[in-house]
Amino acid sequence: GNSVTQMEGPVTLSEEAFLTINCTYTATGYPSLFWYVQYPGEGLQLLLKATKADDKGSNKGFEATYRKETTSFHLEKGSVQVSDSAVYFCALNSGGYQKVTFGTGTKLQVIP
Amino acid sequence: DTAVSQTPKYLVTQMGNDKSIKCEQNLGHDTMYWYKQDSKKFLKIMFSYNNKELIINETVPNRFSPKSPDKAHLNLHINSLELGDSAVYFCASSQEQNSPLHFGNGTRLTVT
Numbered sequence: 001g002n003s004v005t006q007m008e009g010p011v012t013l014s015e016e017a018f019l020t021i022n023c024t025y026t027a028t029g030y031p032s033l034f035w036y037v038q039y040p041g042e043g044l045q046l047l048l049k050a051t052k053a054d055d056k057g058s059n060k061g062f063e064a065t066y067r068k069e070t071t072s073f074h075l076e077k078g079s080v081q082v083s084d085s086a087v088y089f090c091a092l093n094s095g096g097y098q099k100v101t102f103g104t105g106t107k108l109q110v111i112p
Numbered sequence: 113d114t115a116v117s118q119t120p121k122y123l124v125t126q127m128g129n130d131k132s133i134k135c136e137q138n139l140g141h142d143t144m145y146w147y148k149q150d151s152k153k154f155l156k157i158m159f160s161y162n163n164k165e166l167i168i169n170e171t172v173p174n175r176f177s178p179k180s181p182d183k184a185h186l187n188l189h190i191n192s193l194e195l196g197d198s199a200v201y202f203c204a205s206s207q208e209q210n211s212p213l214h215f216g217n218g219t220r221l222t223v224t
Contacts, residue, residue, distance in 0.1 A: 032210040038153075043116070043202055043215030051210060087153055093210050099160070099168060100213060105153040 002027045006090045006103035013080055013110050021075040021106045023064075023090035031094040033057075033066055033073040038087045038105070047075075047088070080110045115139050118203045118216035125193055126224055133188045133219045135203030143167075144186040145213070146178060147202040155202075161186055193223045 007022045025031065032051045036044040048057030053068035062077045073090060090103040118135040125131055137144060145168075146158040159178045160168035166178070175191045190197060203216040 034212060036213075041217070043204075043217045044155075044213070045215070046212040049212060089155070095210055099157065102155045105155075107153070 002031070002092060002094055002101040004090050004092055004101050004103035006088075006106050008104070009087075009107040011106060011108050013108070015082055015110055015112050016079045017110075019075070019077040019080045019084075019108070021088055021090075021108070023073045023075065023103060025071050025073065025090070025092050025101075027071075027092055027094045027101075029094050031092040033064070034091040034093070034100075035062070035064055035073070035075050036089040036091060036102075038089065040086070044089060080108070082110045082112055084108060085110045116203055116205055116214050116216040118201075118219055120219060121217065122220050122222075124222045124224065127193055127195060129193050130189070130191045131193060131221070132190070133201055133203075133221075135186050135188070135216060137184055137203075137205040137214070139205055139207070139214060140184075141205035141207045141214070142183060143206050143208075144180065144183070145204040145206075146186065146188050147204060147215075149200045149202060149218070151199070159186075159188075190221075193221075195223050197221060198223045 034049045035047040037047045038044045048059040050057040050066035056065045064075045087105045087107045093100045116137045143162045145160045161180045164180045177189045180186045200218045204213040
């Protein structure tokens with residue numbers, strides 16, 4: 001079956017530091033890949049997505065590239081802010097009635 | 113203009129009671145879902161409906177019963193509540209295969 005593995009948190013960074021959250025996946029076929037962000041007390045929101053190999057998703061300074069050869073979709077940001085503190089979820093959808101597989105989430109805490 | 117709204121936001125009840133959580137989406141999406149998020153932020157899909165038809169029914173106790181009166185609404189009824197049902201329940205919707213999920217802000221259920 002499909003699975004998503006992401007690095008365990010929490011990740012604590014100082015403001016303006018570089019962020020990487022690793023995500024690898026196993027899936028049949030050619031899944032679409034997503035990063036969602038969950039701020040405290042809220043539901044998940046789509047952060048970015050990529051639908052095919054070598055696609056780069058980007059939003060709000062975050063980027064992730066769909067790497068088929070390494071089955072990875074690592075999330076990066078060059079300079080994090082305190083407002084980026086949240087839980088980040090990597091996810092995939094291999095189609096067929098939208099059964100989305102989520103990773104376990106990585107909590108990011110950015111300190112001033 | 114809330115896209116996916118669920119009520120109530122908080123629900124505190126005693127073991128053995130029956131409760132319902134309501135969800136509505138005004139995005140015109142065809143598919144709606146219920147997810148359960150535990151205290152470690154792990155997300156587990158429970159049900160999915162496409163145009164009022166049940167398409168995903170994961171291994172969930174039959175005390176949980178979803179009801180979709182129309183494609184804009186998906187309610188969750190829970191009978192004989194147990195301590196282990198305490199969690200945050202998220203409703204979500206999506207338009208089509210491989211499209212992102214839109215989440216509500218969650219219902220925090222506490223069973224005492």
